[in-house]
Amino acid sequence: MIPMDGNPKVIPNKITFESVFDEPNGFSEERALFIGRLYNDVQDLFHDGYFNPDEIVKDIFDNLVELGDNAWIVCADSVQTGLIVVDNIEFSGDYWHSCILHLMFLKNNGSGKIALKSGLRMVEHLFGLGFKRITTFIDVENQAGLKLYQRMGFEIEGLHRARTRLKGEYRDEYSLAIINPE
Secondary structure, eight states, X not given: XXXXXXXXXXXXXXXXXXXXXXXTTBOOHHHHHHHHHHHHHSGGGSOTTTSOGGGHHHHHHHHHHHHGGGEEEEEETTEEEEEEEEEEEEEETTEXXXXXXXXXXXXXXXXXXXXXXXXXXXXXXXXXXXXXXXXXXXETTOHHHHHHHHHTTOEEEEEEEEEEEETTEEEEEEEEEEEOOO
16 A cells, blocks of 8 residues: 555565674674664654763763663664664573663654564563563653554553653653563
C-alpha cells in the first residue's frame, strides 16, 4: 500500500544487530556520522540532565565507548536505522536480574515497525539470557514511544516527576517494565 504522500513504506525483510564499534579502535567515520544523525533526529532522548549540553556529541560517544558490548546498531536490509543500548545491568548472585533498555531510531516511514520488531527480538534475547526484568523510561509527552513499548509488552509502573531536563526545563517520565514470565 502506498501512503497518501506517495512514498512507499519500506518494511524490511531482514533486521540485524551490529556492534556499535565497527573498527578495532572505535567508530568509523561512517558509523560516527550515523550516530550523529540519529542524535539530531531523536535529540529529545538525549536530554541535558544526562549529558553535558556544551559537549553533547563527545559525551554520547564517551557513553557508548563505556557501554562497550551493550550497544548495537540496528540495520534493516543492511541500512543503519537505529541504536539499541542496554545499561544499568543488575546481578543477583550468579544470574542477571534486571537492566534498562533504550531504543533510538531514525524517524522515517517504517521506523516504528523496525523499532518494534528489533525491540521484541532484544527483549526475547535478554529473557533468553535469564533476565527477569527489563525496564525503560520515556517522556510523558512521547506518546508514540509509549505506545511502542506497550505493544512490546511493557507496562507503566510509575510517574517520575521532574526526572530529566530538556532544553533547560524539567520533564516528567514514565517508568515501564516487562517481566519474564518464566
